[in-house]
Amino acid sequence: ERKMIVIVCLDDKKGMIFNHRRQSRDQAVTDRIQKICAGKKLWMNAYSDKLYGSLEGMEMAINVDFLSLAEIGEFSLIESESLAPFAEKIEQIIVFWWNRTYPADIYLDLDLSQWERKERYEFPGASHEKITEERYERRK
Numbered sequence: 312e313r314k315m316i317v318i319v320c321l322d323d324k325k326g327m328i329f330n331h332r333r334q335s336r337d338q339a340v341t342d343r344i345q346k347i348c349a350g351k352k353l354w355m356n357a358y359s360d361k362l363y364g365s366l367e368g369m370e371m372a373i374n375v376d377f378l379s380l381a382e383i384g385e386f387s388l389i390e391s392e393s394l395a396p397f398a399e400k401i402e403q404i405i406v407f408w409w410n411r412t413y414p415a416d417i418y419l420d421l422d423l424s425q426w427e428r429k430e431r432y433e434f435p436g437a438s439h440e441k442i443t444e445e446r447y448e449r450r451k
Contacts, residue, residue: 326415
């Protein structure tokens with residue numbers, strides 16, 4: 312049974328985090344996450360809560376085991392977690408691509424070629440000239 316919708320920010324090589332730090336953050340992405348999750352539940356860990364915990368208009372859920380706890384239609388914000396063990400729980404993946412390459416030591420461990428891109432949207436960021444938002448669903 313598929314459940315959660317994952318939100319992740321990636322560089323061009325699917326890098327997520329470097330030396331225990333976010334590769335980047337961008338207010339335009341934060342605003343998009345707030346709009347996407349409006350009225351829903353957004354799960355994350357304590358690390359993500361430090362940056363995203365002030366989002367408004369949604370129910371925030373902070374738990375170390377958030378990937379196990381997310382239910383149908385709920386969102387999970389991923390910054391450093393391995394998704395491969397939870398792949399069968401995921402119904403959609405929303406990726407914000409930074410459209411550049413950063414140093415990284417943690418990478419997304421899902422093969423996006425196994426997923427079908429349903430939407431693609433580009434917008435200017437506060438810190439990045441162009442950010443690409445894509446929504447993927449599992450290939451049937």
